[in-house]
Amino acid sequence: MPSSTMSNLPLRHLLRRIAIAGNALYFLWISYNGVVSGFAASGVRLVSYIGILTLLICNVALLVSYRERDSGSPSSESGGPR
Numbered sequence: 001m002p003s004s005t006m007s008n009l010p011l012r013h014l015l016r017r018i019a020i021a022g023n024a025l026y027f028l029w030i031s032y033n034g035v036v037s038g039f040a041a042s043g044v045r046l047v048s049y050i051g052i053l054t055l056l057i058c059n060v061a062l063l064v065s066y067r068e069r070d071s072g073s074p075s076s077e078s079g080g081p082r
Contacts, residue, residue, distance in 0.1 A: 016063050016066070019063055020063050023056045023059055023060050023063075024060070026056060027053060027057075030049060030052070030053060034049070
């Protein structure tokens with residue numbers, strides 16, 4: 001793995017955690033607004049809320065499940081198995 005990629009790993013982990021926290025905060029904010037309004041919304045607004053919350057959940061799932069490609073595998077540095 002190139003050294004520039006290794007030096008960016010802590011930054012990538014930090015940004016990933018910030019993105020997850022931001023998505024969670026946005027999810028809570030949308031949920032709070034829904035509770036305060038008694039979940040009274042027009043059909044179009046309700047579909048858009050459900051859509052954005054679905055995208056946020058998918059985004060968090062992808063961020064959490066993401067792993068560095070070939071990080072930690074000894075064969076990636078030597079060009080493959082011998």
